[in-house]
Amino acid sequence: MADAGTGDKRLVKSKSGLRIVNMRDDVSSPFLIPEPNWVPDNEYGHCMQCQGRFALMNRRHHCRRCGRLFCSRCCENKVALPRMCFVDPVRMCGNCAKVTKGENEFFEKHLKVLLNGSEFHVCDDLDSEVSDNSVTFFCRLSSDHRFLHFESDTEVRESLMLDKVDNIQTLTPGVDPQGNTIGTGMAVTYESENGQLLMRFVVQTSNRKQGMNWITAMQKAARFLYERRNQSRLRS
Ligand SMILES: [Zn+2]
Numbered sequence: 001m002a003d004a005g006t007g008d009k010r011l012v013k014s015k016s017g018l019r020i021v022n023m024r025d026d027v028s029s030p031f032l033i034p035e036p037n038w039v040p041d042n043e044y045g046h047c048m049q050c051q052g053r054f055a056l057m058n059r060r061h062h063c064r065r066c067g068r069l070f071c072s073r074c075c076e077n078k079v080a081l082p083r084m085c086f087v088d089p090v091r092m093c094g095n096c097a098k099v100t101k102g103e104n105e106f107f108e109k110h111l112k113v114l115l116n117g118s119e120f121h122v123c124d125d126l127d128s129e130v131s132d133n134s135v136t137f138f139c140r141l142s143s144d145h146r147f148l149h150f151e152s153d154t155e156v157r158e159s160l161m162l163d164k165v166d167n168i169q170t171l172t173p174g175v176d177p178q179g180n181t182i183g184t185g186m187a188v189t190y191e192s193e194n195g196q197l198l199m200r201f202v203v204q205t206s207n208r209k210q211g212m213n214w215i216t217a218m219q220k221a222a223r224f225l226y227e228r229r230n231q232s233r234l235r236s
């Protein structure tokens with residue numbers, strides 16, 4: 001299963017199974033979600049999906065993702081849940097299994113692309129055009145998934161914390177000589193000490209495919225970031 005960040009890890013046993021988590025909560029990946037509270041056994045006498053009554057031969061099971069109560073037939077999927085750091089696949093209701101399988105593509109595929117990084121012209125919104133002498137950085141996600149690092153032999157650029165990202169948009173696509181629409185990069189809006197700022201990542205013609213793959217992966221990551229942001233807004 002995908003690495004959920006480096007650093008010191010500990011093994012935690014929860015009622016849903018074994019989890020491998022960071023020693024410190026404050027350095028955990030922004031793509032993770034907490035375990036749900038389980039609906040108490042005695043709160044429902046029937047399955048919350050098919051309404052079938054629980055009995056000795058029709059026992060209750062908790063979905064490990066939403067914590068609701070189901071009969072075994074409505075909660076029979078066992079799916080890997082990297083967002084909760086489970087070592088093994090865990091039991092899930094049909095709806096959660098569907099959502100999770102969709103998300104797991106990110107952990108199996110896109111996360112690796114982000115960690116491997118790609119080269120971009122990076123400029124701030126003040127630069128209207130990307131000129132030949134604009135700075136090229138190798139951009140990659142940190143191993144704990146909390147930062148975007150910018151690497152260059154000549155220039156220094158501060159890492160961007162993913163929690164500060166407000167919005168990610170594909171830059172207006174261009175058109176290639178055959179008339180096909182092509183992406184040209186992405187614009188990231190983020191919170192800074194000086195208010196909201198915008199940074200542009202422009203793909204290079206020399207490695208367009210790798211660059212656009214990285215941007216596609218960032219957009220998948222952005223869904224998790226928006227979700228996290230909305231939830232923290234709801235809590236506050
Ligand atoms: Zn059921």
Ligand SMILES: [Zn+2]
Nearest residue numbers: 063066093096
């Ligand atoms: Zn569920």
